[in-house]
Amino acid sequence: MNLSYLFDPEHWQFGVAGGFPQLILSHLGYSALALLFGVIIALPVGLYIGHTGRGSFLAINAGNAGRSLPTLGLLMLMVTLLGLGLLPVLIALTVLVVPPILTSTYAGMRAVDHSVVDAARGMGMRPWQVLTRVEFPMALPVIMGGFRSAALQVIATATVAASVGLGGLGRLLIDGLAVNDYSRVLAGAIVVAVLAVVLDLFLALVQRWVVSPGMSGQARRAAT
Amino acid sequence: MIQYLNNNSAVVLDALQQHIWLALLPVLLGFAIALPLGYLGVRFTWLYHPLVNTSGVLYSIPSLALFVFLPVLLGTKVLSPINIVVALTIYTVALLARTVADGLRSVDPTVTQAATAMGYRRFRRLIDVELPVALPVILAGLRVATVANISLVSVGALIGVGGLGQLFTRGFQLFYLEPILVGIILSVALAGIADLVIVLIQRAVTPWARFQRGGTA
Amino acid sequence: MSRLRLIGATVTGLALALSLTACGANDDPLAEETTSGGSSGGAVTVGSANFAESELLAEIYSQALEAKGVEVKRSFNIGARELYLKALQDGSIDLLPEYNGALLAALSAGGAPEGVSKPEDVLGALKKVLPAGTEVLEQATAEDKDTLTVTAETAAQYNLKTIADLQPVANKLVIGAGPEWGERYQGLKGLKEVYGLEFKEFKPLDAGGPLTVNALKDGDIQVANIFSTDSSIVTNKFVVLEDPKSLYLAENILPLIRTEANNPTVSGALNAVSAKLTTENLTANLAKVQVDKQDTATVAKAFLTENGLV
Numbered sequence: 001m002n003l004s005y006l007f008d009p010e011h012w013q014f015g016v017a018g019g020f021p022q023l024i025l026s027h028l029g030y031s032a033l034a035l036l037f038g039v040i041i042a043l044p045v046g047l048y049i050g051h052t053g054r055g056s057f058l059a060i061n062a063g064n065a066g067r068s069l070p071t072l073g074l075l076m077l078m079v080t081l082l083g084l085g086l087l088p089v090l091i092a093l094t095v096l097v098v099p100p101i102l103t104s105t106y107a108g109m110r111a112v113d114h115s116v117v118d119a120a121r122g123m124g125m126r127p128w129q130v131l132t133r134v135e136f137p138m139a140l141p142v143i144m145g146g147f148r149s150a151a152l153q154v155i156a157t158a159t160v161a162a163s164v165g166l167g168g169l170g171r172l173l174i175d176g177l178a179v180n181d182y183s184r185v186l187a188g189a190i191v192v193a194v195l196a197v198v199l200d201l202f203l204a205l206v207q208r209w210v211v212s213p214g215m216s217g218q219a220r221r222a223a224t
Numbered sequence: 225m226i227q228y229l230n231n232n233s234a235v236v237l238d239a240l241q242q243h244i245w246l247a248l249l250p251v252l253l254g255f256a257i258a259l260p261l262g263y264l265g266v267r268f269t270w271l272y273h274p275l276v277n278t279s280g281v282l283y284s285i286p287s288l289a290l291f292v293f294l295p296v297l298l299g300t301k302v303l304s305p306i307n308i309v310v311a312l313t314i315y316t317v318a319l320l321a322r323t324v325a326d327g328l329r330s331v332d333p334t335v336t337q338a339a340t341a342m343g344y345r346r347f348r349r350l351i352d353v354e355l356p357v358a359l360p361v362i363l364a365g366l367r368v369a370t371v372a373n374i375s376l377v378s379v380g381a382l383i384g385v386g387g388l389g390q391l392f393t394r395g396f397q398l399f400y401l402e403p404i405l406v407g408i409i410l411s412v413a414l415a416g417i418a419d420l421v422i423v424l425i426q427r428a429v430t431p432w433a434r435f436q437r438g439g440t441a
Numbered sequence: 442m443s444r445l446r447l448i449g450a451t452v453t454g455l456a457l458a459l460s461l462t463a464c465g466a467n468d469d470p471l472a473e474e475t476t477s478g479g480s481s482g483g484a485v486t487v488g489s490a491n492f493a494e495s496e497l498l499a500e501i502y503s504q505a506l507e508a509k510g511v512e513v514k515r516s517f518n519i520g521a522r523e524l525y526l527k528a529l530q531d532g533s534i535d536l537l538p539e540y541n542g543a544l545l546a547a548l549s550a551g552g553a554p555e556g557v558s559k560p561e562d563v564l565g566a567l568k569k570v571l572p573a574g575t576e577v578l579e580q581a582t583a584e585d586k587d588t589l590t591v592t593a594e595t596a597a598q599y600n601l602k603t604i605a606d607l608q609p610v611a612n613k614l615v616i617g618a619g620p621e622w623g624e625r626y627q628g629l630k631g632l633k634e635v636y637g638l639e640f641k642e643f644k645p646l647d648a649g650g651p652l653t654v655n656a657l658k659d660g661d662i663q664v665a666n667i668f669s670t671d672s673s674i675v676t677n678k679f680v681v682l683e684d685p686k687s688l689y690l691a692e693n694i695l696p697l698i699r700t701e702a703n704n705p706t707v708s709g710a711l712n713a714v715s716a717k718l719t720t721e722n723l724t725a726n727l728a729k730v731q732v733d734k735q736d737t738a739t740v741a742k743a744f745l746t747e748n749g750l751v
Contacts (some may be wrong), residue, residue: 017642067371068415070378072389073408076396080404084655152284159286163382164396165646165656171620173288175645177383178620180523182296189289196284231736302524303488303516303533384491384519384528393518397493399651400734 005176006187018171020191027168027195030161031154033090038097038150043143046102050109050139051131059106066099071157079164089161096157097150104146108139137212144207148200155196159188169195228402236391240410243387246308247374248418253309254316255366261317262324262362263350272329275321282318287311287379308380315376316369323365327358360433363426367419374415378407388414485702488525488534489517492648493737494585494670494727498538500741501718502696502711508751509710521621521648522547530572535702536711541567541580542690543587544697546627548572560584560691576703578711580695581718586669587627587689589616589682595663596680603683604636607664611638617656618666620645627689628666635688640664670720672728694718710750717748 005011014021049059071092078088112135120134162170172188175181229236265275290311295302298310331354339353355362378389386393391407394400426433485506489499496517503513516534519525522543528534541563548570557566564580571577589604596602599610607614622628623643632638644661646652649668657665658677667674667681669692674681696711726744729735745751 065412065416067368068375068412068419070375070389070392070408070411072378072381073392073404073411076392077401077404077408080396080399080401080651084652084659084661152280156284156286159288160379162645165617165644165652170286170288171645173286173292174382175620175623177288177292177524178521178645179624180527181624182292185289185292189285189293192286192289193281193284197281200280200284228736231739235736235738301528301531301533303519303528381518382520383524384488384516390518393491394496397491397518397647397650398731398734399655402734 002183002186005172005181005183006190011187020187023167023169023171024191024195026166027155027158027170027192030086030089030093030158030166030168031151034093034097034154034158035147035151037090037094038101039147041094042098042101043105046105046143047109047131047136050106051127051135056106056110059102063099063103066095069095071096072160072163075160075164084165086166089158089164089166092160093154093158097154100146100150100153101143102146104149105139105143107146108142109135111142112138138215140211141207141215144203144211148203148207151199151203152196155199156192159192225402225405228406232403236406236410239388239390239407240414242305242385243374243377243389243411244414246305246377246380246385246387247312247414248370250309250312250316250373251366251370253313254320254369257313258317258320258324261321263328265321265325266328272325275325279318279322282314287315287376288382290314291380291383291385302383303385305385308377308385312373312376316373319369319372320362320365323368324358324362327361327365328354330361331357356430359430360426363422363430367422370418370422371415374411374418378411484512484514485536485707486514486516486534488519488528488537490522490525490537490648491518491520492650492668493730494668494723495538497727497730497737497740498694498723500737501714501744502536502538504738504741504745505710505714505750506707508745509706511706511710521619523621526572529575529697529699532699536696536698536707538694539577539697540585540692541577541695542692543627544577545570545690546631547625549626558687558690560693563691563693564695571697574700576698576700578696578698578703578708579715580693581715583694583718583720583723584669584692585694585720585723586684586692588667588669588674588684589632590657590665590667590674590679591663591682592657592660593678593680596682601680601682603685604632604638604688605685607638607682608636611640614640614663615642615644615661616640616664616666617644617646617653617662619648619653621648622666631688635686670724670727672724672731676732694723713750714745717750 010016010019012020016022046059049055074095075088075092078091082088116134116138117130120130125133158168159170159173161168162174169188169192172184172191176184176188261275265272291307294300294307294310295304298306300306335357336349336354339349344353377387378392380386381389381393384390388407388411391403395403395405395407487499487503487506489495499515499517503515506513516528519528519534525534525537526547529537541560545557545563545567548567554566557563560580560582564577567577589607591601595614599606601607616629618628623645624630629640629643632640644656646656646662649666649671653662653665653667654671654673654677656662657667657679665679667679669681673679695715698707698711722744726740729740730737742751
């Protein structure tokens with residue numbers, strides 16, 4: 001195991017094309033955009049299905065159907081159809097993150113105790129209020145779980161962007177492979193894995209911060 | 225697309241066959257490794273968190289990197305399918321070990337206590353009581369792992385061994401849609417069939433689950 | 442009922458699913474692997490690089506060998522030279538189509554030797570640097586060179602005819618090529634050393650494939666490494682810059698083979714192919730694959746039939 005590429009300070013300078021900071025930023029950029037689009041698409045759909053119970057077949061099966069779409073094939077299909085650029089990569093990665101977010105949103109909503117919803121209705125809450133003040137906060141831990149696994153997947157998979165000429169940490173894998181420089185491939189793999197772990201820890205913190213204390217059990221602990 | 229299939233049926237069938245082996249063999253191997261590993265994670269509670277965390281890290285290693293690195297670690301040939309099989313086995317174990325542990329942990333303690341009271345020893349109790357009760361959770365994990373593997377195999381095409389993924393790279397090099405479409409459709413269909421088979425197995429081996437569902441609905 | 446049986450049923454079921462979905466798959470690639478590597482098994486494994494022409498040539502070689510009764514296994518689309526040479530040396534593949542000049546440059550530390558540019562000289566120099574256990578067979582007159590290619594507009598704008606003309610404007614231009622070009626002598630290194638070119642940016646794309654061609658067309662890059670036989674040059678009216686200092690040597694096509702896999706039948710079949718392969722018929726046949734989207738097996742078969750090789 002040769003770590004020389006990883007620890008070469010030259011590769012860590014800011015603003016250098018092909019250096020780690022620039023690759024990490026573009027990698028995070030693709031991933032963040034895909035997650036953003038994924039949330040924009042999947043969250044409302046999941047909330048709607050979970051709230052109304054209509055179309056639950058879609059939500060349940062979206063998970064496995066989405067996972068079965070090979071991202072590399074989808075990416076190459078999109079590039080062949082749309083040409084080079086960011087758009088095909090974003091489409092392929094968004095398709096990757098929609099299923100876990102959709103499925104977990106639905107599952108979170110379904111897991112909300114019916115009696116709580118009934119109580120909220122009984123208190124005179126409108127459907128919109130029931131959704132935003134009761135169901136969504138109660139479903140949030142599960143939704144966050146799905147979001148975190150989507151984030152892990154997209155970070156590991158965004159490496160394919162390099163196979164169609166874009167940047168991101170996949171460049172280290174593709175270029176290292178092309179020139180038979182294993183030290184570079186190893187550096188790429190390590191940085192991607194570390195990035196994924198750091199991101200997951202960060203999201204765990206976010207989760208603790210956004211989830212209502214009543215849900216995480218902190219309030220109960222404080223009361224006793 | 226029909227024309228493409230007519231002209232290239234041999235290539236496509238070869239790719240499909242390779243894809244099936246490369247994806248499903250790791251599922252079997254991974255399942256066999258994950259069962260005892262997951263059990264250990266429950267039996268020795270201090271092992272559970274390291275198990276979950278290691279799984280998470282393993283799963284976040286990009287597959288391409290693993291495909292490239294295994295020859296260095298294992299001394300296998302660079303184009304050997306063994307590299308793909310081992311890499312996907314690692315992912316399967318990473319997914320399933322945690323699921324097995326979670327499944328076993330989800331078994332109601334009163335159930336295990338009842339079994340113990342009936343005179344079950346630890347191993348018999350595991351096989352006869354805990355595993356069957358945990359089976360729905362474990363099989364759900366198996367479905368995820370199987371489907372994920374089937375779609376991951378294609379990445380191997382970037383190093384020349386990727387089952388249906390080779391149709392992607394070939395189509396891509398020529399900017400030619402047909403092979404890519406055929407590859408995607410076959411890959412998704414394969415995942416669908418494998419998923420369905422596991423669901424059928426699940427129905428067959430956990431008949432009580434249906435009654436429960438029927439009872440509460 | 443014993444719960445052991447349940448578990449047993451699950452495992453058997455999985456195995457069944459495996460064999461069911463395998464629909465007639467009777468050989469497992471792992472078993473195959475053990476026989477394909479060595480030449481002792483009789484089968485010859487033909488490899489190719491990751492671009493269309495290499496795959497077409499590999500298919501032509503394969504069918505020519507099969508016509509002589511040699512059992513062939515195909516392992517195409519492996520990657521760049523740096524990767525497939527490794528596959529050749531560890532016995533994953535036995536032979537593949539190569540280009541004499543590019544191979545010579547890749548194997549010579551610090552670039553190809555001075556003053557070697559004619560096909561025979563290149564071949565002679567190449568034979569001296571081949572890795573142990575490998576050899577080359579006879580070369581064809583067919584050549585496919587690395588080129589620096591620009592669009593007609595760029596050529597007009599900067600008045601470009603040769604690579605040397607790029608010197609004053611290179612720092613304004615983005616060059617695109619396969620990732621391996623970043624490190625190769627016959628890539629950025631040689632361009633800097635021989636022509637004094639330093640480009641504004643290097644974009645790693647693919648080996649003369651659609652990424653590079655489309656990036657050039659769309660203006661994402663201004664200078665591209667495209668192979669001289671590529672039909673996209675004519676289709677898009679690209680301008681190929683001349684190479685007055687011969688950075689790119691003769692690039693005759695020839696089979697590179699592991700000595701262990703070589704025998705009179707194999708070399709006879711492949712030498713017969715090389716004797717018939719010309720730049721013209723290669724370019725025409727490659728266009729059938731790239732433009733008409735015919736599959737390589739059909740094109741290869743037609744080529745061999747026309748030339749009386751099968």
